[in-house]
Amino acid sequence: MRGAPCISLDGISKCFGKVEKRVVALDGVSVEIASGRITGLVGPDGAGKTTLLRIITGLLRPDEGRVTVLGLDATRQQQELAASLGYMPQRFGLYEDLTVGENLDLYADLQGAPKLERAARFSELLHMAGLASFRERLSGNLSGGMKQKLGLVCTLVGSPRLLLLDEPTVGVDPLSRRELWAILFRLRDEKGLSIFVSTSYLEEAERCQQVVLLSKGRLLSVGDPREIAAQAAGRTFRVESNELGPRALHSRLARIPGVLSSSIEGTGVRVLVASGSLGGLAEEGGLGGCRAEPVAPRFSDAFLAALGEKGEGQGRSRAPGTPSAEHPRRSGEDVIVVRDLSRFFGKFEAVKKISFHVRAGEVFSLLGPNGAGKSTTFRMLCGLLPPSAGLARVAGVDLRTGAASARARIGYVAQKFSLYASLTVRQNMQFFARAYGLPRKEQAERIGWAEEEFGLAPYRDADAEALPLGFKQRLALACALLHEPDVLFLDEPTSGMDPFAREELWLRIGEMAQQGVTILVTTHHLEEAEFCDRLIIIAEGRILAEGTPGEIKAPFRTAQAPEPSMEEAFVRLIERSRGEG
């Protein structure tokens, strides 16, 4: 079968909604996916990835076009097709009140897996996924990463020929993500499975043999990720400056019109330009005294460049705001002090006597695998969960005695969108201004400031739910900043966001820090840790490492890999701690 396409799409279009509010999800997509390979489906939020996968499974009917999957018409022969297909929806349908073994039995029966071979197949699959010892556990009690692996195993019990995975690694920690990919490679190599997987992690797309780029329902390009990456050749640079710190440099560079994307890496800033060289642009931007050297392009550069040319990311990532001077009031005092902090849930100790401190104006990050105690620590520091033992002081207030008064000094942006969807942008801000008890005059002032700073004025009267995702995040941030908090807590603010929106958010975080706001943030995108001043890595309730991004990575430098990535360091740290445990 190798060579012949396993999926062939011909002019697929799909719209949702009634006539007045029609949303075009897919617009004339034609592509062939080769058998026996791992193909990635990449695109920003709302590109139509999920719709495309559902059409391939036959769960949705295209308005126009033909879908042929494994030689069958997906629309008409859906039930026959289902027998040789393994599909894992985004929120995989595990029955959380069934044990691991019961879930496997259910899907094996539904897929009609032969009874005789089952025992051997189950133990092989569970072993491969590292779940062999959890067979009797309720799947609702597994960690996020283990759930995803079990979901994958469940789609494999019927020995499918084609695997369709919809963002299997969203919200999964980097270690589990690696393990999941290792399984996918084994499946391809040992069983010759064809795999079509959508992802919003661009570095994952780089591992695929073929990549399908989707944007706003249209096909942008198809091909080998290395070839696609080569399209951005000559447009990527690493910039360093003796005068400016990386954060200030980043903030300046990001505002130069020809710069499509920029991110902090170590002591410098990596930039992608629309065309030509950086030199002229840097001059224009008043950045004479910095060095720029060309670096090898990555797949993500080509992806952003392709989207940039399509006009996406333009005009939305560059909010007005002003680049600020380097740290006007970083006094170096400790704003967050944590000493021997513990939290028990029943007998389970989720956080085990951790200690750290964060100085004013620092961007501080908590990293860790799912279930490490990150969220618990986070909630204790926000005053949402009382600590069991130890000291937690935020902005000078002990949280055990004055959680309420501490809350007046902090801003909190929750992981999920937690504003009032049916209120307008302005009404949301008014509500939060009043909830924080701002005097009437100040309310108007601060709302005016937020509209200006976040570019929300044009959306003033739009319902919050109708905003694009990036603007929702801006609004959430604006609401959390209305009362000028000293400390800002951001809980996985970039999960599920596309690269442009993520970059914009980090730019803002850097600028707020320069204005003296202390920021505590969690993330699963480890490359984002580079934006932080310092970070801690937690696993199983203990701190494994603490320091600047450079300090965290330093112990893992080897002759073969002189520049280990944050992900590399993270994975090695976790593996080492598990080996010891």
Add this chain to the structure above:
Amino acid sequence: MSFEPMRLGALWRKEWIQIRRDPASIGIGVVLPALLLLIFGYGISLDALRLPIGVVVEKPNPLTASFVAGLEESRYFAPHPYGSIGVAEEAMSRTKVEAILWLWGDFTRRGLREGNAPLSLIVNGVDANTARLMEGYFQGVWSQWLNWEAKTSGEPILTPVDVESRIWFNPALESRHYLAPGVIVINMTLVGALLTALVIAREWERGTMEALLSTPVSVSEILWSKIGPYFVLGMGGMAVSVGMAVGLFGAPLVGSLWVLFLAAALFLLSSLGMGLLISTVFRSTFLASMVAVVATFLPAFILSGFIFDIGSMPGPIRLFTYLLAARYFVALLQTIFLAGNVWTVILPNLAALSLMASLFLGIAWKKSRRSLE
């Protein structure tokens, strides 16, 4: 319809495990009916007993004494004597008594003989139900006393209206006897419509439905996988209710058990059909449960004749009750429990129930597709 025993078996097994592990399913299926029966049986009683009644006698004589004694003997009234009507009225306004019996000055044997022994009954109408009950009870006591008085004195008594009321099928007027069938209706509505709509909506919400649909299961297998286990759960709840009603509260079960079983099965099927139908349209647990409560549970409670008599409803609403399966089931249950196998009542109601069950299940099956749209 395509069936594959292995797949259906797997789905049933899954559903059973979920029911067993979900405290809410067991709660709604078994604990709730038991609790409702206990509350209705012991806590709330729609019978009025020992109602405080103020008695004002203008001119006491042997006749008035005899009547007040009759009142005292009745288990429905607790008479409190008052010296004047003014005092009694004040007592009623402070709700010390629920009614006032006022025997006028010429309440004498002669007055009775001539058919105009004057008395007034003033009833506190705030609680209409109690007021009506009290009126009825009073009529009963009054006519009993007249009969007894006529017999003992040997003199014929003329009364302006000869009230003769007899209560059939529940001669003791024990409300718990007809409440037990009512609890069965409510339980079956909850299990059939609410629980079923809820568990299917939950599968949509958690994404498990999408995963199920991507396997080779057929629509009928998914539908039967929901009908089977919840049918068993609903019938189990019914068995508990019937057992408690008969064993604990001594409700009569005059009719035969298999007719009861048949009626319950048909009603449960129509309820399940309704639940499946709701869940094909509403895929969020919140909406599905709200719609199920409004469309099935509340009507079963209010409009089925379980608490409020259908005969005393306004015309249009009475017509509307014909659309409710619960109405036929309540009629069947009351007949089977209290009157026996009265085929002229049972057969038409059974026919209506089977019509509704096949209608709802049919529409649910037609509307379910192997697709996310």
